[in-house]
Amino acid sequence: MTRRFEPVESAAPARRTRHRVVALAATAVILGLAGAGLVGWMQAVSPSGFGASGEPGSGGSGEPGGASDRPVTRPAERVTLTSGLLLAGTLSYGDPMPLQGAGWGMVTALPVAGEVIGIGGRLYEANGVPIVLFRGARPFWRPLELGVTDGPDVRQLEQNLADLGFTAGLDLDVDDTFTANTAAAVKAWQAALGVERTGSVALGAVIAVDAPSIRVDSLAKTLGEPDGGAVLEYTKTELHGYADLTDAQEREIATGTPVTVTLKDGTEVAGTVAAVEPSVPALDDTAKATPARAVVDLTAPDGQQVVAAVGPSTVRLKLGDQTVDDALVVPVTALVADGDDGYALDVLRDGEVVRIPVEIGLIADARVQITSSGGGGADPLEAGDAVVVAS
Known part of the structure; x- marks a missing residue:
């Protein structure tokens, strides 16, 4: 299909409204879309000035538009096209979590905000005694010593002692049973910590967090306050x-x-x-x-x-990156519906608007990749061709 135009350059926008994918441009800026599913949207739109005939420049009766109509065109280009979902985001250590104190007494030493504490490290002091970080998915809920019943808390204690190297030279299996070898490992740990070597672990002496280390985000207590309740808040490292x-x-x-x-x-x-x-x-x-x-x-x-x-700061996140090198692209507003499930472009050639069928690929930055074009006697689209866009 062709329509004759005199090759006139005009700064004024064309007055007709074409059946184009106008609203798609805003979506394509943030989503790398494939072509499937757009035709139904395109055919659902019937702007004023585009008749049921589906021909550009026709009114409801299918008659051609006025002679003063001039097409607005943009050149087809070859570019590197990259798609993705752009989001405003932040860099953060995550949401702070409260660390509950042992309830032993007075806070006598505290870490500083931003400090990273690893397994076996001192979280704070209560009554002059260090409260230590161990790794575990469940809290230590009872004193652990010879004679306690088997339980997963014993296994958790032994695993931490093994990870810290205090079971070396001991015939200790990491299991649910507190044995004499477990007590010996506890004494070795207590000696390194500089506290009394009892071979038992008092309730509250260690606090379990399910992470290899934590970052102190803020302090909830000051020196001299009781250590009941939250002592500090921590995050990922x-x-x-x-x-x-x-x-x-x-x-x-x-x-x-x-x-x-x-x-x-x-x-x-x-x-x-x-x-x-x-x-x-x-x-x-x-x-x-x-x-x-x-x-x-x-x-x-x-x-x-x-x-x-x-x-911690604001950042830009681009998700789902996809790149096509040397892509032949046109503005998304140049697309027109072609049949039930196809697409076409109107191209200005030698003063005539020629409609050529196209297949599309990646859509990004308000541009659409043309993967194939032409047929039915129409030459394929080439870089530099003037495609008619919505005005």
Whole structure:
């Protein structure tokens, strides 16, 4: 199909409205879309000035538009096209968690905010005695000594003693039974800690956290206060990327999706989506819903070192990166519906608008990749061709 135009350049926008994928441009900026599923949307739109005939420039009766109509065109180009979902996010150590004190008495020493404490490290002191960090998924809920019944807390204690090297030279199996060899390992640990060598572990002497180390985020107690309740708040020791998600984004994003984290200075760090935390609805009218959130692990070998120099800050996250080199692209607003499930472009050639069928690929940055074109007597699209766009 062709329509004759005199080759006139005009600064004024064309007056007609074409049946084009106008709204797709906004979506394509943030989502790398494939072509499937767009035609139904395109055919559902019938703007004023585009008649049922489906021909450009026709009114409801199918008659051609006025002679003063001039097409607005943009050139087809070859570029490197990259898609992805762009999100505003933050670098953070995660949500702080309270660390409950032993309830032994007065706080006599505290760590400082930002300090990293590993397994076997001193969390704080109560009555001059260090309270120590052990790793475990469950709290130590009773004193542990010879004669206690078997239990998973004994296994957890023995595993920590083994990890810290205090079972060396002892015939100790890590199990649920507290034996004389367990007591010997406890004494070796107590000697290194500089406390009385009793061979037993008092309730509250060690506090379990299910992590190899923690970072002190803030202090909840001051020296001289009782150590009951939360003594401090802690976080993970590594920075992660976080971004709030819409309901649609929550459904689309999957764990393992590659991410590019861009810091304030433009430095890019590779990562992956480690988790998608679901949204939490508001409990009542006075509360606010909590949006879904993507959690991003930094996977680059030096990623933590790079971001540690920046610290908690705002970042840009690009998810689902896909790149096509030397892609032939046109503005998404140049697409027109062609039949039930196809696409076409109107191309201005020798003063005539020629409609050519096309197949599309990646869509990003308001541009669409043309993977094949032409047929039915129409020459294929080439870089530099003037394609008609919506005005």
